[in-house]
Amino acid sequence: MRYARERQLVSDACRVLAARGLADGILGHISLRMDDTTLLVRCRGPRERGLHRTTPADIRLVDLDGRAAAPGELDDWSVPNELPLHTEVLRARPDVRAVVHAHPPAVVAADLAGLALRPIVGAFDIPGARLAAGGVPVHPRGVLIRDRRLAREMVGALGERPAVLLRGHGLTSTGGSVPEAVLRAVSLDTLARLSLDIAQAGGTLRELPEEDLAELPDLGGAFHHDTAWRHELSRLGRTAGEGAC
Template identity: 70%
Template structure:
């Protein structure tokens, strides 16, 4: 894919929307978290910090900059790439099927992991995409470090394996997808499962996986519903809050 074959301005808007949804959903508080999209084999668009940084909830398309895998590129005007850019670039280097990478700090996901509660397929029709995601396994990266270089990012990628989401212990999560919307919706599902696990544990119960027979009955509702419709809802929530 060449940089001229993609509508970069449209993707900037998609990334800005994704950042704002993450903030609205409580996945990334304050100025933490970022979203990227692969442009070609050497470049990505990524949410950067600028001189008027106000946090993810106020992300504008101008905050999304085109850089190469080493973090060099369109950074005029006082912009800088995220400290954890290698988290994005190492996933893109090693996972050619991934188009978008999201990094977030959802409180419930971190709390559930620290409490020893894994992300398990305990919900059924409540969140069908989340059930299927959890059934495939959500690995945990055991290091609570700032993923600031390729060595540390490679360790995270190893923990992630071929799964779409990895929990970062004492830190947050990294989610992937075909688009920013896809990656953020996966992160929302993981957050939902973590919140439910914490609620069950707080009520004195023990989270239990769905029976295989029930999991097998959960249909694939198709990306038109699970992604397109769900994302329109997220964007409508943003509009309603403004």
């Protein structure tokens, strides 16, 4: 099949989400833009076993309307019900190449508890601190984003930001690559877990001072993305996928 390397990448990324606890069971999906009209996306196959058991065969090539983009692509697979969540982001955001949709329990719980994801950490997670410092918007509807109308509402909440929380639902994160989009979701989950722990301990969430945020260095994509992604793959017992799409 075409795009074997890219299908392996998206497959591995789905397993990373599951291993990190961001997409338990059979819910959640990842997409990768291939060109202006097609994307690879995790689909539900004839022997669905959940994200943790995703294989490259589950990653299918479709167009922006959810139709097979090549013969045989959807013979035994169906696109996610929430495919419009991916395609409307890709339509609206030329800068985005990959979209992650996941259901991290901590992210849902923190938002429902009224705990906004703020830059409460610094060097603990520099990309996460920068992500939170720019603001993490919340889409206030807990609906299944099953059509373009509902997806456009979510995209409106996302705006130009890298990620958006979906109230009572989960999150959507974006990136210029699959690793970047997944690692952003991991950072948001970490911030949510820390926020809940602090609140449960009776503490107060305090944002990192501006002067400390300004001191956080940009260690570069080779560290934040490539090295971090190799670590995520090693947690799966894989050493392949050295490149990042």
